Amino acid sequence: MEIRPILASLSKHRIPTVLIVLEIALTCAVLCNAVFMIGQRVSAIRLPNAIDEHSLSMVGLSGTDEKTAGSDIPRNLAALRGIPGVQAAGAISTLPLSHNNWGWSFGTSPDVSVFDKKTVNFSLFFLGEGADKALGLRLLEGRFFNADDYADSSFGSAPLPETHVTLVTHSIAERMWPGQSALGKTYYTTSHYYTVVGVIADVLRPNIDGPGEAANYYSAFFPMSAEGSKGNLRRYVLSSAPGDRDRVMRAAEQKLDELNPNGVTKSAIYSDMRDQYFADMRSMAWMLVLVCVVMLAVTAFGIVGLTSFWVGQRRQQIGIRRAVGASRSHILQYFQTENFLLSGAGVVLGMSLAYGINLYLMRHYEITRMPWYYLPVSAIALWVLGQLAVLGPALRAANVPPVVATRSA
Amino acid sequence: MFGYYLDLALRSLKRNKVLTVLMVLAIAVGIGASMTTLTVMHILSGDPLPGRSAHLFYAQLNPDIARPHAKEPAYVMDYHSAMDLWGAHRADRQALIVNSAIKVVAPESAVPPLQLDMLSTTTDFFPMFGVPFHYGSGWSADDDAQHARVVVISDDLNNKLFGGANSVGRTLRLGRSDLHIVGVLKPWRPAPLFYEAWGNYTRPQDVMTPLTSGLEINDGHFMQFTCWDMPSTPGHLQNAPCEWVGLWVQLDDAAKVSAYKQFLGDYAAQQKSLGRFTSGVTRLRSLMQWLDYLGVVPDDVRLQNWLAFAFLAICLFNTIGLLLAKFLRRSGEIGVRRALGASRAAIFAQCLVEAGLLGLLGGIGGWLLTMAGLWLVRRQPTDYADLIRLDLPMFLATFAVAIATSVLAGVLPAWRACRVAPALQLKAL
16 A cells, blocks of 8 residues: 555645544543553452451441450350351451551561651551451461460550560561561560561551552451450451341341440441442542543544545545546555554554653652553554544445546535 | 524534534533533632631641651641640630540430540630531630530531430530530531541531540540650540640731741740750641642542543544534635635634534533533542532533633634635635
């Protein structure tokens, strides 16, 4: 296919040519960034979380007297375990993705303070006996807490548990002691230290940052006795078959209401809590999808409209070409090649624009660098779109009969 | 002349219905998307207290001895500094802000106990922020001083517990203490919740108590914003090395503002020389500056706004291209009009009227799409969903933007059209 005549014809229609190239460029740039943002959100929404999310439900209990927690919690748990369908139950301080974060920074040497820059911030989870089973934590190395660990742990006046054992996630182990086994290692903060007795699969923190951050999994677990919990074991977690969750949750809420007339209960199924956490992100992702689809449609219609105009304008030329021997496929190819060139110019411009927009967004928003492959993928998508859009008008052009050449316009 | 152009424009639009519909749709979706996000931005970045906000200031200093070189002071302050500054009464009005969660029961009501956020503040809070009362009023400075067991409740809570009746004088149990209801608010929904340092669009607290009383009845349940050392008694923060108290002041003129700035700076310098602070940095931000500093408009909303305007630009390019095609297709007709004596300006005006008409049609479509878009936003699980609606200025802006956009899009095609050489066109007829 000879492209010189195409270029010659385009240079006669500079303004529409520039417009369509700009439109394709802008579409390409927005598409790259929007698809990238969608991808970011989808991977956040899908972040793995090593607890039994689908069998878990939760009832929060607040407003009860902390002084009677030592007898209240075992009594409440006994009642909850008696509900048909409950496989395990326990009390816990917070849950992954619950927004209820208790953070503290630790280091690997005994002389660190919480303000040291070398320390790493963890989210602390306090487990009552049985909560590890109810959550379905998955042990990778070492052991879970035993009855003595639970009995020996309590809160004193510090906002840290008075115990010396801890479970950490795989991500914490990798961060604190890279390349070594974390078992038996100790981490420190002013006046407190904790020794790792077990490493568990990665559990998300109560609040997370963007996807791909190892820090999302810096969750550390501590045993906590009911009597020493000082009102910090306020969430009861229950595991049951997924089909039973609703019923179990309602029964549990009712039980706790009966047993604690002064308390305030609030229950949820864990998978709903997770959905709730990501609700904003999900709606933003859908909005971006909608914008992309409509934007592509508008661009496609723009191409259809402009090519149709050109076909109409050149009917006579096309007739002449047909009369002097061009086949239908020649005419078809002419418009397809023309569109290929326009899209090509558009996407080249668009890719650099996309990169620029990404740099701008990185500076002003919490957005990471866009991987390079988004650029060629969007370019190909727009090329395909252009070819599809041009097909209709090009076919109409190919159907112009040679006899048109003999008529005046 | 305008009527004639309008008639011509209508005829022209009717001639090629598909193209017309495409153009109107392109304008409508561009306008719909950008006006939806612009309306959300307009509402979220609005002034929560119009008329008052210019006189309201948020005081900040840096009590955190672990951050001596911080460029910005802490979001909230420690109790000691807050009481010093508040007790000096150097501003026209001043209010302290402290938060905690507490159990709330109305002994005479059958409603089960609620776990609610309690705002503990001082008497000036109500007149200073123009808080509207349905029944009763706020408490007095004496109540503050005497740790009075009084409480002001929201309209919402009053409906829930007392069925909307005048509950002033009744008793509300907070934690284990019985408090006297002295005021019931009218529905009050400042957006964002400016007086808190967390910068979001949640509703104001349902129960408000004098700070002195709040600290006693909910002792042990106060959460710090942050601490620079281990608090010795968690939940009881009066002497703790923690930041947890906010201070708002009302300053009625510029002289008072600079005097208060001076006072705040002097206080920090004095505390530094006493060795209690390590940093003398202070800020006195006006309400709107404070919201700006908090970055209260969510990033996603600002991103959507950018996206929507890029989208509008795409629609604009599209419209320019299509209008160009449309006008130049009529070169013959334009040639005849020119030959019969129409000036270039007349052709230009005629083309712009047609573009404007398209804009008006696109604006109607855009308005409908904006309504649909805002309906979608209202259904999102965000704190601000209930605030989102199209007010009159934004309604008018929808049409203004639509017509301006399409006329702008029409300028280049109209200019090309009016430059058509009549002789060449007539020859081709």
